[in-house]
Amino acid sequence: MSLLIGASTIGLILALLALGVYLSFRIFNFPDITVDGSLTFGASVTAILLVRHVPPVLATLAGFGAGFLAGALTGILHTKFKIHGLLSGILVMTALYSVNLHVMGKSNLPLLNEKTLATAAEHLAMRLRGGEQDVGILGWSVGLRDLSMLLGAVGLVGAVGGILYAFFCTDLGTAMRATGDNPQMIRALGVSVDFILILGLALSNGLVALAGSLLAQYQGFADVQMGIGMVVWGLASVIIGEALVGTQRFGFLITGAVMGSVLFRLLVAIALRWGLNPNDLKLITAVFVFVALVAPNLVRRLRSPVPKPNPA
């Protein structure tokens, strides 16, 4: 049970990553690799601030801001310097690796004795429950710590998802969705496509960095390697989410990305429990995304027979 709760919590935290990837890959159709660096960037900035005893809320917001800047930089490289989108992301991601090492001063920064959002959630739950350590749910005994984290994650992700949804309903957010849909049209309506792309990538990487920041606080350390392969992870969640909700409405897709992230994390936890070698995880994730990207086309091609040449 605590395995499932832990997996769900991480799934929820990484749902913010999935939302960021949804924004860049699906709204803009922009393959943004910055994610691998900005996730760690959010974690490292938050971690070093927590070590310096900055209040957790501020440290977390700073993590978001760090990712926001990283994403904006990728957007600027792409739009103002005309560098290929993929390469822009790779450049920023690569640079961030060194930046993260500098920020943390070493490759791994533990947060065991620091006040974090995680300890804050735990304290709050403790106070509400009057000091009990375990809670009974459906006959299971669940650690209060685990439960408070899960509920905290639910609240946070719910709030961020809600804000993102609301943003997409504003004039600016609507223009952002249209930019991905038809840049020619939105430009003819007076919107700078460059500006919207920079803003969108900033927002996307801000969300990703927020995921990194929360993940570091949840697991109690930031590590310079923690972002590796996270793009694919987020993409897998988005794809699962799309399959789950089966529509193009963005409200559903936001919910879907969150559900996809949690489901994916649960599947991974179960697979690991059944003896999957953790070293194979990234390989399997990559293969999964490959299949998910290719399968729809393949199915379509198999269904519609190849047109025969006209008998003259």
Place this chain on the structure above:
Amino acid sequence: MLDLDQILKTFNPGTPNEVRALRGVSLRLERGSFLIIIGTNGSGKSTLLNAVAGTFLVDTGRITLAGQDITRWSEHQRARLVGRVFQNPFSGTAPTMSIAENLAMAALRGRPRGFGWALNARLKGEIRDRIRTLNMGLEDRVDNAIGSLSGGQRQALTLLMATWLKPELLLLDEHTAALDPKSADQVIRLTHEIIQKDRLTTLMVTHSMQQAVNLGDRIVMMHRGQVLHDLQGAERARVRPEDLLARFDQVRRREQLDPAVAELLQRSYV
């Protein structure tokens, strides 16, 4: 109103693919005038409209619109003054977004966009009212994705979007060419109504001599990146589709003659 002064545009200069698409075009348009542009394929009609809309910056020359020198303005800056309908019905609307959302974006053409709700009850009501004037029965479907509509319906909506805020200049580039005859008629009638009602200054490209003669108050014929004929006033009033076709024939004959003459000259001099 619109003043084009010696516009030059060469694509891919200095390469084997060099195209001198505009070779010194000068045009002056009064406020409220409706100019039809005709010309052979590749004569530079679309390039001229793109130059005005700011799709690219011209090599030399000056563009003045509504008293402002917009020569160096980017496309999205010019959108404040210019409304536009493209030839391709897919170009003017965001397909996965609803009719209402598309029109709500058009209602802010060229204005700053912030954190206000894109759609509210009042705006949605206004959108329904304006769509009702199209007589296409779309007013009950404003929440449907635009991608599910026919080309004619999309072009009609794009026209509505381009003129929701009265533009200083309306650009129409063969906006009915991709439609079936019936939808094309419908969209042309709508175009006529809107331009009349709002007295819009308009540049319209068409391949239909019938449209050229029936609409507008001035006809310009382009050829090889230049203005070949400019029919105004009494001359314009007299012109019939056959006359325009005759001018096309003239161009074609001269075109055929030129290479032959060149060859003749070459043979006798080399």
